[in-house]
Amino acid sequence: MSSEPRDLYYRSQFYDDDHHHQQHGTGSSAASQDHQFDPPQMGTFIDCLNGGFMDYNSLEKAFGMSPATSSEVFSSIEGNQKVIIGEGDLHLGSDQNMVTQNSSISSSSTEAGAEEDSCKSTKKDGQLKGSDDGGDGENSKKTGNKGKKKGEKREKEPRFAFMTKSEVDHLEDGYRWRKYGQKAVKNSPYPRSYYRCTTQKCGVKKRVERSFQDPSIVITTYEGQHNHPLPTTLRGNAAAVAAAGMFQPSMLMSTHMSSFNPQEWFGTYLPSLSNNQQGSTTTTGAGSHAVYPQNMNSIDQQYQQQLHDYGLLQDMIVPSMFPKREP
DNA sequence: CGACTTTGACCCGCGC
DNA sequence: GCGCGGGTCAAAGTCG
Numbered sequence: 001m002s003s004e005p006r007d008l009y010y011r012s013q014f015y016d017d018d019h020h021h022q023q024h025g026t027g028s029s030a031a032s033q034d035h036q037f038d039p040p041q042m043g044t045f046i047d048c049l050n051g052g053f054m055d056y057n058s059l060e061k062a063f064g065m066s067p068a069t070s071s072e073v074f075s076s077i078e079g080n081q082k083v084i085i086g087e088g089d090l091h092l093g094s095d096q097n098m099v100t101q102n103s104s105i106s107s108s109s110t111e112a113g114a115e116e117d118s119c120k121s122t123k124k125d126g127q128l129k130g131s132d133d134g135g136d137g138e139n140s141k142k143t144g145n146k147g148k149k150k151g152e153k154r155e156k157e158p159r160f161a162f163m164t165k166s167e168v169d170h171l172e173d174g175y176r177w178r179k180y181g182q183k184a185v186k187n188s189p190y191p192r193s194y195y196r197c198t199t200q201k202c203g204v205k206k207r208v209e210r211s212f213q214d215p216s217i218v219i220t221t222y223e224g225q226h227n228h229p230l231p232t233t234l235r236g237n238a239a240a241v242a243a244a245g246m247f248q249p250s251m252l253m254s255t256h257m258s259s260f261n262p263q264e265w266f267g268t269y270l271p272s273l274s275n276n277q278q279g280s281t282t283t284t285g286a287g288s289h290a291v292y293p294q295n296m297n298s299i300d301q302q303y304q305q306q307l308h309d310y311g312l313l314q315d316m317i318v319p320s321m322f323p324k325r326e327p
Numbered sequence: 328c329g330a331c332t333t334t335g336a337c338c339c340g341c342g343c
Numbered sequence: 344g345c346g347c348g349g350g351t352c353a354a355a356g357t358c359g
Contacts (some may be wrong), residue, residue: 179332181351194350198330207350
């Protein structure tokens, strides 16, 4: 693993030049243009995760989905609603194929999504509370529906997923997570890990799994929104992350929100999300690199399909944003 | 000793 | 109704 080629982080193999990249090939993607990766931007991304400053509508805006082209694709959400980017294809904003093939999207797909959501999350969430607080509400475990009543449906948290090229499965995002499970994934040699935010009363969860078609890609799915700020004591994570150049301290603190316009940034730094410009590999001030799509359309279909297969057609799929760690 | 990970078992929804 | 697969629990183990 440590022998993994470094340029995984430097190049967009995944979003290779021709929109038709078969996996990562020569990785000679449009080399670093001139997009700089400024601290506040990652902070904003974190804030997106946090949900404290931005809701999912903001996310929608942040990723450059102009109403003109994406309003049909996105269903605005409140509480447990989803943002869906296409039903079969995950084309985010792009030049031509913005609306996906089986786009029944809009309201109907949203509804379907919400329905499915409520089904799936109905069950366990009640139990989670108990375990997290150290107590268990009811009987011992494994004796049936502890906590919640059966019929009682639990609202589904909003989710979104993104894919990242990374050697490490669990990407640091500033929050503290506790792993609570791991499952083998069908048709994949790589397991899926389940994490929960360790902050009390914060029910945010995330799933992390590796693409079985391209093991260098990590698919991370967040569920829920943090109801607390970034932990200040990160067990060294913040420092480590910052040192690694993934985020800088100011990003973690996200003190720039007031002056930072996410849409502007995403328009500038992720042009592919809002138009048809070329994507590029960028360099942070700290010398780390992020992989950007050249075009959201260029999210390779296999990944889209894979996400779909995974059941990861979540509320939102965003491209890799985590820069490389420095050794 | 507390925080975290590992892991086998269990629960539940869904498709057949 | 049954089996499968996804998601979760919690005891035990590990680590700092």
